[in-house]
Amino acid sequence: MAVDIDLIKRLKDLTGVGLTDAKAALAANNGDFDKALKEMRAKGLTKAEKRSERVATAGVIGSYNHDGRIGVIVEVNCETDFVARNDIFTTLVKDIAMHIAAANPRFLSRETVPEEEIKSLEAELRAKAKSEAKPDNMLDKIVKGQIDKYLDEICLMSQPYIKNPDITLGDYVKEHNARLGENIVVHRFARMELGERL
Numbered sequence: 001m002a003v004d005i006d007l008i009k010r011l012k013d014l015t016g017v018g019l020t021d022a023k024a025a026l027a028a029n030n031g032d033f034d035k036a037l038k039e040m041r042a043k044g045l046t047k048a049e050k051r052s053e054r055v056a057t058a059g060v061i062g063s064y065n066h067d068g069r070i071g072v073i074v075e076v077n078c079e080t081d082f083v084a085r086n087d088i089f090t091t092l093v094k095d096i097a098m099h100i101a102a103a104n105p106r107f108l109s110r111e112t113v114p115e116e117e118i119k120s121l122e123a124e125l126r127a128k129a130k131s132e133a134k135p136d137n138m139l140d141k142i143v144k145g146q147i148d149k150y151l152d153e154i155c156l157m158s159q160p161y162i163k164n165p166d167i168t169l170g171d172y173v174k175e176h177n178a179r180l181g182e183n184i185v186v187h188r189f190a191r192m193e194l195g196e197r198l
Contacts, residue, residue, distance in 0.1 A: 003023055010033070056077040059077035062094055063097060066101045073189065074188070077185045079183055083182050096186060104193075105155060105159055105191075113154070125147065126143050156169055157173070
């Protein structure tokens with residue numbers, strides 16, 4: 001089957017795979033771009049998972065200022081200075097900073113949320129569920145679902161990405177792992193809002 005060269009280039013640019021792989025993915029999916037993209041992203045995410053064990057000490061500290069009212073500083077690491085200077089990487093850092101300004105996460109990831117905060121929330125949600133006469137055999141499932149939802153809202157890497165809510169910010173970073181061929185890690189961030197009192 002003949003595949004449109006423009007589709008091949010577009011798939012290559014979006015996923016970071018070679019032209020041959022992009023062409024093969026489109027041919028295998030009868031020219032269906034969306035199916036081919038989904039397949040290549042899945043493969044790319046698998047490779048990105050393997051890269052996550054590699055050390056990332058290069059990178060940049062990026063910033064974003066929204067109308068002089070909200071300021072963000074974020075450190076994003078990669079493996080080499082070459083990638084740190086790449087336009088795709090610097091755009092990623094800017095996108096992450098803009099996301100932080102808009103979504104106001106409190107923590108980097110679920111692993112960084114203090115255990116005592118989760119336990120306190122669990123006790124509060126369990127008491128609320130009991131007061132609403134929820135069945136005892138369903139309490140654990142109800143509380144776990146509510147905690148998961150809460151953590152997705154407050155943790156940067158679990159939040160729906162503001163420019164594409166179908167994926168999380170963590171998935172967006174993993175896509176860039178695949179595109180750039182390096183381990184990329186959001187290391188830390190700070191967000192300040194005018195008039196905010198700590």
